[in-house]
Amino acid sequence: MHDSTPHFDSIPFLNTGEITEPTLLTDDQREVLARIGKRLKLPARTTVYSERTRADSVFVIVEGVLKSYRELPSGKRAMSALLFRHDIFGLAERGRYLNSVQAITPVTLHQLPLADLIPLIKRDAELQFKFLAKVTQALRESQRRTILVGRRDAVGRLAMFLMMMRGHHQLAVGNDRDIPLPMSRTDIADFLGLSREATSRAAKALQRRGIVTFASRHLARIVDTPSLAKLAAAV
Amino acid sequence: MHDSTPHFDSIPFLNTGEITEPTLLTDDQREVLARIGKRLKLPARTTVYSERTRADSVFVIVEGVLKSYRELPSGKRAMSALLFRHDIFGLAERGRYLNSVQAITPVTLHQLPLADLIPLIKRDAELQFKFLAKVTQALRESQRRTILVGRRDAVGRLAMFLMMMRGHHQLAVGNDRDIPLPMSRTDIADFLGLSREATSRAAKALQRRGIVTFASRHLARIVDTPSLAKLAAAV
DNA sequence: CGTCGTATTGAGGAGGCTCAACTAAGGTGG
């Protein structure tokens, strides 16, 4: 199937048989979604929508990385999530978006107007089920992140983040030692619930201990995977 | 409708008209769910299920409070969520539960076997849509909690928690000053990502500042709502 | 090659964690 149609996968609820593959959209379902939506190509730094604005669409990421965040009264920004290929975002509450979403890299999105999507998934229960599974997965991801920011140690948090990024990248490319980090250090800090400085020091600590090297600001290389995994798991 | 059938509500995606009411299950839907599931009454402290065990059911809370948590290697417990009336839990990944769930108060649950529920919601798209909305709401709740544990100040976190508990209780009862806290201090501490000691000190600080009084360990009374709201909102 | 925003490094201080002792409450059996 051509890559221009929206696509996502999700981890199934049940374990059917021994092998568990992610649940994929069928070609037909992708066609249908492509029909009701339109494709969007946006340069980096574009704001897709801002919190509290009228919500009329859900988005599926075809390619690229985005961040979902909330501005706090103090001027700090609380990051709700980092969003990757095949993720869904824009689930609104009472017709308003709750977060702002901004592109970190250039992105390709599929915009699905709620006015069309809701009737569609109410007709097509199988398609809706894919959405249900995907939202459930996002919920689990969110809970994992709650555990992450609940940790006290900066190094462990960064390790957890790197393992997470590795997981995302690994799906796409074979190489699992080089981890591209498209987002800024500030974004990482916000994601981890740390200050920029603490994040920077944590990165240096990992490097000093020979676990990870940072070839550039946007490329990490895992040297000692077991140690990193151990740091990420601990606590 | 009799209270023995499972029930839940959720906040709609769209704003239809000016007034936005929560989306409720219809009587018919409750009937259908009641038919495929069975009712469960459990005393306090019962473990409904443990992490990594085989998942075969989703649960709807008819009455009572439960906690969902994960045991960490260090022996600490990371709380994933507190669960209240009309909440849903037990969404599994590949046939395994990810968290453990334990009753805090005596609870009444509706157990819905996945083997029956999945075919049902694949037939009944309207019913599935209610589940989709509910899971989405849980996702938002989880994101809010991520922001909560990301805060640095213990007092603010506790304030946020109290406002949250107020919201839950307010729905059921009119009184919005008395807040029952059925869970232990340890549970609150786990939920806030604080130590027991810090939680205790934060409670004392709120009391000293005349914002909240703790009549007993399980009953808080809000004295100065605006101040509490301000503390909860700030950051 | 200069400029501006981003990132790193350093020093000092605040807040929460840990450890330890003490107190309160709940449950049990005589």
Added chain:
DNA sequence: CCACCTTAGTTGAGCCTCCTCAATACGACG
């Protein structure tokens, strides 16, 4: 019914980590 025991919660002291502020270094972009 009360004394005891066990568990949960509070209080205090010291330490550790991260935050804040400030200065410097880096790097992307014009």
